[in-house]
Amino acid sequence: MPGTDFLQLDPAAAPARGLTDWLTAAVRAAVLDGRLTAGDRLPATRTLAADLGTARGVVVEAYQRLVDEGLVAARPGAGTVVLPRSVAVPPRPAVATPAGPVRLPVPTDRPLLDGVIDLSPGVPDLAAFPRAAWLRAERAVLRDASAADLGYGDPRGSARLRGELAGWLGRTRGLQVAPEQVLVVAGVAQALALLAQTLRSRAAVAIAVEDPGSRGAREEFVHWGLRPVGVPVDAEGLVVPALPAVPAVVVTPAHQFPTGVVLSPARRRELLAWARDGGGLVVEDDYDAEHRYDRAPVPALQPSAPEHVAHTGSTSKTLAPGMRLGWLVAPAGWDADLVAAKHASDLGSPALPQLVLAELLRSGEYDRHLRRVRGRQRARRDALLAALTRFLPEAQVSGVAAGLHLLVTFPGSDADDVAQAASAREAGVVVHPLSWHRTTPGDPGLVIGYAASPPDRLHAAVERLARALHR
Amino acid sequence: MPGTDFLQLDPAAAPARGLTDWLTAAVRAAVLDGRLTAGDRLPATRTLAADLGTARGVVVEAYQRLVDEGLVAARPGAGTVVLPRSVAVPPRPAVATPAGPVRLPVPTDRPLLDGVIDLSPGVPDLAAFPRAAWLRAERAVLRDASAADLGYGDPRGSARLRGELAGWLGRTRGLQVAPEQVLVVAGVAQALALLAQTLRSRAAVAIAVEDPGSRGAREEFVHWGLRPVGVPVDAEGLVVPALPAVPAVVVTPAHQFPTGVVLSPARRRELLAWARDGGGLVVEDDYDAEHRYDRAPVPALQPSAPEHVAHTGSTSKTLAPGMRLGWLVAPAGWDADLVAAKHASDLGSPALPQLVLAELLRSGEYDRHLRRVRGRQRARRDALLAALTRFLPEAQVSGVAAGLHLLVTFPGSDADDVAQAASAREAGVVVHPLSWHRTTPGDPGLVIGYAASPPDRLHAAVERLARALHR
Structure with missing residues (x-):
């Protein structure tokens, strides 16, 4: 039949x-x-x-x-x-779009009008995505992959990618890890989700986070049943002596989000001592570590205390957030639980993109891409700084040595940064008020991303911003 | 500096x-x-x-x-x-490979020796993966994708893929769904994980599953805190009158795993009545629905009761399990919680593979692939049936009209199917004992997958199997 x-x-x-x-x-x-x-x-x-x-x-x-x-x-x-139907017919069932949960980073809720310049932080220059190199690598992967490469794989990720990542993390971030220690994840967001689930299964109820810090990460912890406890950030980074009694803390030591501060050597020592003395876990979100302009690279925390630090990073800021591809290197005692959580979430990350990233790492194409992008971003940062000096001379700028965004504050001002950002938006430029990323009141500020806009757009944006703030 | x-x-x-x-x-x-x-x-x-x-x-x-x-x-x-180091140096830190959790489906734990024929069920013919078509589609995607396509996207998935899936599910499975109702997930395993989390958040403690049924799914529910309750399967499929008082049940109506039974029309009616009367959720795992040989397609359950059925499927058996790409269409009241769970797990699935699948659906290449593969699989099934008739004439074979595997039983036998599978393995052929997939004792049987082996290998495998069983 x-x-x-x-x-x-x-x-x-x-x-x-x-x-x-x-x-x-x-x-x-x-x-x-x-x-x-x-x-x-x-x-x-x-x-x-x-x-x-x-x-x-x-x-x-x-x-x-x-x-x-x-x-x-x-x-x-x-x-x-x-053909299109010209007569009225019952429409397909209408479905209300669910109110989207907040993304990492905080998204713009309303669609942008034409001509508005979006300087939201946390997004790389998507136009720089290496399409030709990706396609070349994909061709090589599809030519060379075995049938087994496409089957149910190891939930920890493709052995080839984990091998390349172990080498790359060693060469560029100083981690001494075996491929078996690398867990491939769907970005830092999934790394935090797996850590949160594992912490919960070990009876944790709270986790310390930077304040100001990533709002998306805080909301994610709440979803997984962990209470995020804000710890102040000052000019040296996380104020370690203010850490409460919690089993874990998440930090962005290389380029703090959103202040751009680098964790100072003294604070690094204090943080590692906190972990050693109390047995707490330090989660190192290696945010923006690849993007540095005029300073030597800040070494990762993990090599100083591999038994106390879980190190995570991703390709979201180097290739594109839509990759959903990152890595997590955790202390030995955490491995089995994290792999079980990964397996129960999705059985493992998709095979082909893993193999393509492995090929880009193997061929050196990934490093060449980072180098190319870094030059372009440095020029954009310089253009933004020049425009700020010209149009907003009273502003104090920090977090400029690395990353894809910087922080503008106005010393002595008691301005409402949410109102400032709203005025800026009316003037045609989107920036984030620092208070969006805070849980407790603090000095006002504006977080400005520059990676996705060419110099002339940055110049125009700051001119608009100054008009809005000086009104 | x-x-x-x-x-x-x-x-x-x-x-x-x-x-x-x-x-x-x-x-x-x-x-x-x-x-x-x-x-x-x-x-x-x-x-x-x-x-x-x-x-x-x-x-x-x-x-x-x-x-x-x-x-x-x-x-x-x-x-x-x-260069390779010729002298003894301290090795990289040795890391014990964590005992891998059971995959969906049950994996072979030991590496296969050369010459052993693996007829484990649940794996498609990975050699048939449409590499050229995938690369062509990827080239088109990389040429046409906007920068925004690569950014932080909608956690529900790419609008383009959800539109194509809504159309495809309508044309081939009879679902009347708007693109907004389709959630892109990392395979059926993630669909079950998101449903399990949502059920738990609504105070559910148990879920009914088919027995025999997927061991991987049972273990996944345990991970998420739901107790799987086995419900018998007979020649008509799930024995609906045996359903306990649970808030949800997972079924594989099109081709039950592992028995290959199709849920009978009477049982379909009973199951939908169970859902309507008690408010329970029917989770329809559309397992192997695309692979049917000599019968008309079995319609999906979802169109008969869209407000009571969550429908899920994937490309794991049509393209490859390593894709980790599937879909979930749930009743309206479940949408927001499922999207929140997806967002908290990984922010959404990777962009490029979604766009490539959308392109394969749009161009008709996906349907052409299914058609090609179906012809090949039918020939393999026929070869397996012929070999079983010749070498194991006493065997009763069921579940042959569809799918990628069939079930062999021996009426009147009280054999130990685990011992049978062990003998088969010694003779050089891997099959699954039916009891691996049971939680309660039942008739012995062997589950035999045929999608991944050409006819001559299937012939040789059954000859070995018969030798082992007749010994």
């Missing part, structure tokens, strides 16, 4: 005579109730006839009737396609 | 004189302590010199010394690479 996936047509359900009528009615019904919509292609007559075990003439005749009814049309080269 | 990511070398830390000595020592230390390993490339001399703000001659000289020491070698076309 043959049949076809197309509309689940079953010729056994058709009358003994009148197959053409039956087929015509079935397709007509699908067009009218919305299962087929404008632009959908009907199967080729030869194919559908074979599937239905009928003569091709039956299908040709049915299609012709539908053409006559104005429901479909034969298009040269495209076969028979469904 | 310049610097380089390579080993985080900071020239400011170097002595005023002796930069060559310093650089040589730094690279030597990295080779000896394992941060650089055999095959790693050193940066080009010109690049490293520029990064360090030093003369190129310094780097050339340092590299030459390392060559003299036998640590690195200059390779034409490949630059300077680290």
Whole structure:
């Protein structure tokens, strides 16, 4: 008893005579109730006839009737396609778009009008994504991958990628890790989710976070049942002596989000002592470590205390956030629980993008990309600094030596930074008020991302910003 | 103050004189302590010199010394690479491989010897993955994608893919869904994880599952804090009257795993009545629905009761499990919680593979692939059936009309199917004992997958199997 996936047509359900009528009615019904919509292609007559075990003439005749009814049309080269319906028909069920939870980083809620310049922090220059290199690497992967590479894989990730990452983390971030210690994750957000689940399973109820810090990370911890406890950040980074009694703390030592501060050597020592003395876990979000301009790289924390630090990073700021591809290196006692959590979440990350990233690392293309992008971003940062000096000379700028954003504050001002950001938006430029990223009151400030805008746009944006603030 | 990511070398830390000595020592230390390993490339001399703000001659000289020491070698076309170390050096930290949790489906724990034929169920023919079509689609995606397509996206998935899936699910599975109702997930495993989390947040403590049924799914529910309650499966599928008082049940109506039974029309009606009367959720795992050979397609359950059925499927059995790409269509009241759970897990699935699948659906390439694969799989199933008839005439075979595996039982036998599978393995063929997939005792059986083996291998495998069972 043959049949076809197309509309689940079953010729056994058709009358003994009148197959053409039956087929015509079935397709007509699908067009009218919305299962087929404008632009959908009907199967080729030869194919559908074979599937239905009928003569091709039956299908040709049915299609012709539908053409006559104005429901479909034969298009040269495209076969028979469904036409837009000109009469009122019941619409497809309307579904309210769920109120999107806040993303990492805080998203713009309203669509941007034309001409508005978006300087939200946390987004790289998506136009710089290395499309040609990615396609070349994908071609190599599809040529060389074994069939087993495409099967149910190790939940920890592809062995090839973990090997490349272990080498790359060693060369560029000083981590001494074996490939077996690297867990491939869907970005830092998933690394934090897996750590949060593991902490919860060990009876943790709270986790310390930087304040100001990532609002998305705080909300994620709440989802997983951990209470985020804000710890102040000053000019040296996290104020370690203010750490409460919690089993873990998340820090961004290389370029604090959103202040851009680098964790000072003294604070690094204090933080590692806190972990050693109390047995707490330091989660090192290696945020923006790859983007540094006029200073030597800040070494990662993890090599100083691998048994106390979980190190995580991703390609979200180096390639694109849509990659959802990152890594997590945790102390030995955490491995099994984290792998179990990863397995229970998604069985492991997709194979092909992992193999492509491995190929980009192996060939050196990833490092060449970082180098190219760094030069461009430095020029953008310099353009932003020049514009700030010219149009907002009273502003104090910090966090400029690295990263994709900087922080502007106004010493002695008691301005409302939310109101400032709202005025800026009216003037056609989007920046983040620092207080969006705080849980407790503090000095006002504006967080300005510069990676995604060329110098002339940055110049124009700061001119608008100054007009708005000086009004 | 310049610097380089390579080993985080900071020239400011170097002595005023002796930069060559310093650089040589730094690279030597990295080779000896394992941060650089055999095959790693050193940066080009010109690049490293520029990064360090030093003369190129310094780097050339340092590299030459390392060559003299036998640590690195200059390779034409490949630059300077680290050599394998011939002397004993402290190994990288050894890490025990965590005992891998059971995958979906149950994996083979031991590596297969050469010549062993693996007929484990649940794996498609990975050699059939449409590499050329995937690469073509990826090229089109990388050419046409906007920068925003690569950014932080909608956690529900790419609008383009959800639109294509809504159309495809309508055409081939009869679902009437708007794109907004489709949630893109990392395979059915993630769909079950998100549903489990949502059920738990609504105070559920148990979920009904088929018995025999997927062991991986049962273990996943346990991880998420839901107790899986086995419900018997007979020749009509799930025994609905045996359903306990639970808030949800997971079924594989199109081709039950592992028995291959199709849920009968009477049982479908009973199951939907159970959901309507008691308010329970039916989770429809549309397992193997695309793979059917000599029967009309079984319609999905979801269109009969969209307010009571969550429908999920994936590309794991049509493209490859390593894709980790699937879909979930849930009743309206579940949407917001499921999207929040997806967002908290990974912010959303990776962008590029979603866009590539959308392109394969749009171009009709996905359907052509299914058609091609179906013809090949039918031939394999026929070869397996012929071999079973010849070598194991006493076996009763079921579940043959669809899917990628079938079930062999021996009426009247009280054999131990675990022992049978062990004998088969010794004879060089891997099959699953039915009891692996049971939680309560029942008739013995062997589950045999045929998608991944050509006809002659299937013939040889059954010959071996018969030898083992007749011994």
